[in-house]
Amino acid sequence: MKTLTIDTDRLLRDLDTLATFTEPGTTGWTRRAFSPAFIAARAWLAKRMQDAGLSVSVDAAGNLIGRRPGLVDMPSLMIGSHTDTVPGAGRFDGMLGVLAGIAVARALDQAGVQLHYPLEIVDFLAEEPTPFGLSCIGSMGMAGVLDERELARQDSSGRTLAEALQAVGGRPDDLGSAIRKRGDIAAYLELHIEQGRVLEEQGAPLGVVQGIVGIRRAMLQFAGRPDHAGTTPMGLRHDALAAAAEVILAAERMAYAAGAAVATVGRLAISPNQENVVPGSVEMSLEVRSLNWGTVERVWAGIESEARTACSSRGVELIAGDLHDVAPMHTPDWLLEIIARACGEVATDPPLLPSGAGHDASWIGRIAPAGMIFVRSKDGRSHCPEEYSAPEDIALGANALGAALLALDHYLDLTLDLYLDR
Amino acid sequence: MKTLTIDTDRLLRDLDTLATFTEPGTTGWTRRAFSPAFIAARAWLAKRMQDAGLSVSVDAAGNLIGRRPGLVDMPSLMIGSHTDTVPGAGRFDGMLGVLAGIAVARALDQAGVQLHYPLEIVDFLAEEPTPFGLSCIGSMGMAGVLDERELARQDSSGRTLAEALQAVGGRPDDLGSAIRKRGDIAAYLELHIEQGRVLEEQGAPLGVVQGIVGIRRAMLQFAGRPDHAGTTPMGLRHDALAAAAEVILAAERMAYAAGAAVATVGRLAISPNQENVVPGSVEMSLEVRSLNWGTVERVWAGIESEARTACSSRGVELIAGDLHDVAPMHTPDWLLEIIARACGEVATDPPLLPSGAGHDASWIGRIAPAGMIFVRSKDGRSHCPEEYSAPEDIALGANALGAALLALDHYLDLTLDLYLDR
Numbered sequence: 001m002k003t004l005t006i007d008t009d010r011l012l013r014d015l016d017t018l019a020t021f022t023e024p025g026t027t028g029w030t031r032r033a034f035s036p037a038f039i040a041a042r043a044w045l046a047k048r049m050q051d052a053g054l055s056v057s058v059d060a061a062g063n064l065i066g067r068r069p070g071l072v073d074m075p076s077l078m079i080g081s082h083t084d085t086v087p088g089a090g091r092f093d094g095m096l097g098v099l100a101g102i103a104v105a106r107a108l109d110q111a112g113v114q115l116h117y118p119l120e121i122v123d124f125l126a127e128e129p130t131p132f133g134l135s136c137i138g139s140m141g142m143a144g145v146l147d148e149r150e151l152a153r154q155d156s157s158g159r160t161l162a163e164a165l166q167a168v169g170g171r172p173d174d175l176g177s178a179i180r181k182r183g184d185i186a187a188y189l190e191l192h193i194e195q196g197r198v199l200e201e202q203g204a205p206l207g208v209v210q211g212i213v214g215i216r217r218a219m220l221q222f223a224g225r226p227d228h229a230g231t232t233p234m235g236l237r238h239d240a241l242a243a244a245a246e247v248i249l250a251a252e253r254m255a256y257a258a259g260a261a262v263a264t265v266g267r268l269a270i271s272p273n274q275e276n277v278v279p280g281s282v283e284m285s286l287e288v289r290s291l292n293w294g295t296v297e298r299v300w301a302g303i304e305s306e307a308r309t310a311c312s313s314r315g316v317e318l319i320a321g322d323l324h325d326v327a328p329m330h331t332p333d334w335l336l337e338i339i340a341r342a343c344g345e346v347a348t349d350p351p352l353l354p355s356g357a358g359h360d361a362s363w364i365g366r367i368a369p370a371g372m373i374f375v376r377s378k379d380g381r382s383h384c385p386e387e388y389s390a391p392e393d394i395a396l397g398a399n400a401l402g403a404a405l406l407a408l409d410h411y412l413d414l415t416l417d418l419y420l421d422r
Numbered sequence: 423m424k425t426l427t428i429d430t431d432r433l434l435r436d437l438d439t440l441a442t443f444t445e446p447g448t449t450g451w452t453r454r455a456f457s458p459a460f461i462a463a464r465a466w467l468a469k470r471m472q473d474a475g476l477s478v479s480v481d482a483a484g485n486l487i488g489r490r491p492g493l494v495d496m497p498s499l500m501i502g503s504h505t506d507t508v509p510g511a512g513r514f515d516g517m518l519g520v521l522a523g524i525a526v527a528r529a530l531d532q533a534g535v536q537l538h539y540p541l542e543i544v545d546f547l548a549e550e551p552t553p554f555g556l557s558c559i560g561s562m563g564m565a566g567v568l569d570e571r572e573l574a575r576q577d578s579s580g581r582t583l584a585e586a587l588q589a590v591g592g593r594p595d596d597l598g599s600a601i602r603k604r605g606d607i608a609a610y611l612e613l614h615i616e617q618g619r620v621l622e623e624q625g626a627p628l629g630v631v632q633g634i635v636g637i638r639r640a641m642l643q644f645a646g647r648p649d650h651a652g653t654t655p656m657g658l659r660h661d662a663l664a665a666a667a668e669v670i671l672a673a674e675r676m677a678y679a680a681g682a683a684v685a686t687v688g689r690l691a692i693s694p695n696q697e698n699v700v701p702g703s704v705e706m707s708l709e710v711r712s713l714n715w716g717t718v719e720r721v722w723a724g725i726e727s728e729a730r731t732a733c734s735s736r737g738v739e740l741i742a743g744d745l746h747d748v749a750p751m752h753t754p755d756w757l758l759e760i761i762a763r764a765c766g767e768v769a770t771d772p773p774l775l776p777s778g779a780g781h782d783a784s785w786i787g788r789i790a791p792a793g794m795i796f797v798r799s800k801d802g803r804s805h806c807p808e809e810y811s812a813p814e815d816i817a818l819g820a821n822a823l824g825a826a827l828l829a830l831d832h833y834l835d836l837t838l839d840l841y842l843d844r
Contacts, residue, residue: 194653195650195653196649196650196652196653196654196655197653197654197658198653198655198658201658213652217697227618227802228617228618228778228779228802228804229688229709229778230618230635230637230684230711230777230778230779230780231616231617231618231620231777231778231802232618232619232684232778232802233618233620233684234677234685235678236619236620236623236802239674241670241687242670242674244667245666245667245668245671246667246671248663248667249664249667249671252656252661252664255656256656256657261656262651262652262654262655263656264651264697264700265663265664265701266651266663266695266696266697266698266699266701267695267696267697268663268690268692268695270690273688273689273690274688274689275639275686275688275689275707275709276688276709278686278688279687279688285697287697287698289651289652355652355653356650356651356652356653356654357650357652357653358652380649380650380654380658382650382653
């Protein structure tokens, strides 16, 4: 099997250059989708794709795609991520995956390697939250789940998503042409910073992502009774915050007990929230995440059961809001094995871990086998100027990405041979 | 011993009339201290005092005082409360005590009863919170704890408390003349609505107040670490809200266990308070109240110890703010017995209960034996237009107040005889 030499110095320079496209007057680095900085960065990015021997286009969903032909016409191997950022962001989230993809394409080009499959390097449009109340717009479009209703969403100025999409080269009237069907993409790879502390804690530069967790979210309302903190004895209280506190601890305890799950109460709205008044009502956000959907449901049911007990013993009414479920994305075992072997070529015993956050891979994983490689994040920081991954870790990640691509081309080639009975 | 017949219909009419002095354009009834409505109400009130045979004056601390001479010149028996309200208030809090005092004086006048001691009916100035960040201004002045520093406080318009005091007939330059020393007041009585649900729950129209609870308050800060709710496994979290939840439950549990105490967490400020972020820091109000100061300290220590454990197990730093202590006021046993007997003359087995809220009696209790009678509140509501006590309960309260006053005059007269060796 071939091997590939990635010019990681060039990759690091590209990361530095891309970071210079930032919205003026913001802290850290800011390149929100649809902004002038974003559009300028994409023009630069298109040139980098061309330099790497890729033919560049923008699909109807606004994704910037650099394509390299294969021996067959389809399906393609795809590497992607995004280059938009949240306000006041860092220089790695998303950018690393796109620029590492280009670096791999450049290495293929310079070594004159002929892959069996076409290769597509994709800069997905607007992975981060947008003023349209939507994120992952480009990968949703490619997965075929972006519809007219979403396109009609407006930002605070009244501009529609359709208009914004057009301004970055998308074609809202022809969204169907951006859709890839199952079978169009042989496999999808995404290199991304971890944005957490698991790899750092384990002393590992790279991690093999088992999949992207499923999430269940809901708002819980606790309706008690506001009473004077002095004149109301404990036995006459209906303390909504005390009931909520039991749920906060139940969530923590049950997620711990489940092992591979997290549960979070991140937000409370307390009324009247005054020092000398027994809290009358509390609104609470609750979310449970796990790669295993059965675990999500089991943890959720356990928390809900404790919530009911905590409320009924205090005469507090529990009103559970609608459940919002996001199904997990599982990387197929065969792809996981290829990625793990590729990572193992450059790093010792790369750990397996789930991605607790969503990515473009969440959507592409619905139409194609999708896998991710995580690069260690310093102190777990992300979405802030302190976001950082070491140059040597980035170099390992890019090399693992290249190795995984070559292995995929080889492995799928063999599979194709079997299919085609060659 | 003499008995007294209170004209309770007249008292109820007086309550209705006093309620008409309300600030225009506010919900419910509003008569904030220093407002035109308050000043007009006091002019009316002074006339009611005169009609009842009292000689009226305003002391240097702005208290409106109606005085009836006794056989001796001092010490005096005092009945008081306040007629100012919070914004959007009801028609009973404070008002009942002042008007019932006048009703008692009127009954004495009409029956031609000669008391041994002088009687003073006091409308204390500004018991409710004021724009000067101070409450109980008049009773503090009488207790001698209102000083130059307090008088210099300004409201949002820059007006000083000294100026406001002058506008209601007080004499800020002569505050010392308002001070009563220990021995000047033989006993103080205050009839007040309960503002809680204890009497209602027990089916009792009247309650005998054992004293006013002591309060310990502090802000607790929990400094954890804000982390992404998806990418941070349970074992790597420093969840400030989970630590705080343990303290909320510890406060509830320890106050329950102590029996005659309440503990309240009424306010939380959570940061960043976002659904998908592990809470990084929490600021919490905590207060513990009990008539028994030892209980306050024991409950507080227990909560603090659990807080330390909850924080250290989560790697959360606990920063406890300064303690703000208000000592309890205890009604002396002999006075409690007189009041209980007076209440027992009009109602069956009046329960003993502490006052969980502060009153003018808190301050007067520092310079004189002070006792209170509570009248049942409907549904515990207060500081709102729904505040209500039934006419028949009010009648019982006024009669108990009159009976207690006569008993005091009799009891203290006997004591005085012993002292004077008559």
